Amino acid sequence: MLAFKKYRLPNLAQFRRISTTTRFCSEEPVVHRDSTDNNAATPFEFTQANMTRLAAFINSYPEGAQRSVLGAALDIVQRQIGWVPISAMHKIAELLSIPRMRVYEFASFYTMYNRRYKGKFHVKVCVTTPCMIMGSDAILQAVEQACCCTAGHVSADGVFGVEEVQCQGACVNAPVVAVNDDYYEDLTVCDIKGIIMTLRCGGIPRFGPQSGRFACEPIDGLTSLCGPPPPPGFGVQPALFKPK
Ligand code: FES
Incomplete structure (x- = not known):
């Protein structure tokens, strides 16, 4: 018969610290809950x-x-x-x-459908890793200050709704904020103040990169494809390349 030696289990907490991060729940419940302004009797007709x-x-x-x-x-x-x-x-x-x-x-x-009112201007601040590394924390803070409401809420006048969102697919121009259908990229805190102020005054801010670049090209000029393209067979072993 096997004899089991009795072990005293070590207290793992003595060797490593076990920590957890705050659990974030989605701002948007998956299930619908009837409310005074969102129920089966809420008036709606297509124009x-x-x-x-x-x-x-x-x-x-x-x-x-x-x-x-x-x-x-x-x-x-x-x-x-x-x-x-x-x-x-x-x-x-x-x-x-x-x-x-x-x-x-x-x-x-699909998160693009708003199942509750999110303001005339729905300001979506990307907080995924590339944008976070490029300063989305400060951008979010600036957006909340300029819009007078915190993330997940709509301002008292109903004009702005602020939301933290995940990657908007424009990481190369991080940090990125989307307002309704328009993207604002390469943002600084100063840009945010200007954009929100223009929207508040009824204007249309210039969307796209705010850094002066046209799209997502390197800001200091080309770093590749700087010369004419190499001819066919470039870099291929001579034995493998048969010119026509
Ligand atoms: S991480 Fe922000 S756009 Fe991709």
Whole structure:
């Protein structure tokens, strides 16, 4: 019979510190909760122009495939009133002849659909690693100060809504802030103040990189492709290259 030696388990906490970070919950609940301004009775109707657009989308798909219009239909609602109440989702389900659950799934999966009002100007501050390294903490602070509201909230006058978001796909121009459909890149705290002030006064700030570069080219000039391209066979072993 095997004899087990009795061990006293070491106290791991003596050897290493176990630490955890704060648990962040999504600002947007996955499930819908009825509220006074977002319930099945919330008034919503497509405008005539948007109804015409939606009909054009629907008619461009073969019979039975109208559910493919779902993303576009939600986008039309959001462009019309700034967000997507559940009553509008029901309207879409009815127009596309699909179960309401299909619309709920779609609208709650894609973060680009706002399921609550997020201000006339929805200011999305990217806080993922490249933007964080380039100073998104200071950018977020400046945005919160300029918009007079903290992340996850809408300002008292309803003009600005601030939100922390993950990568916006423009990391090479970090730090990045998106306001509605426009991107502002290569930002400094000073740029943020100017952009928010212009929006508040009814102007349209210049979007894109604020550093003076045109797109995402190196700021100090070309670092590659500086000369004519090498001829065919460049860098290939002579035995492997057969000129034509
Ligand atoms: S990390 Fe900010 S745009 Fe990609």
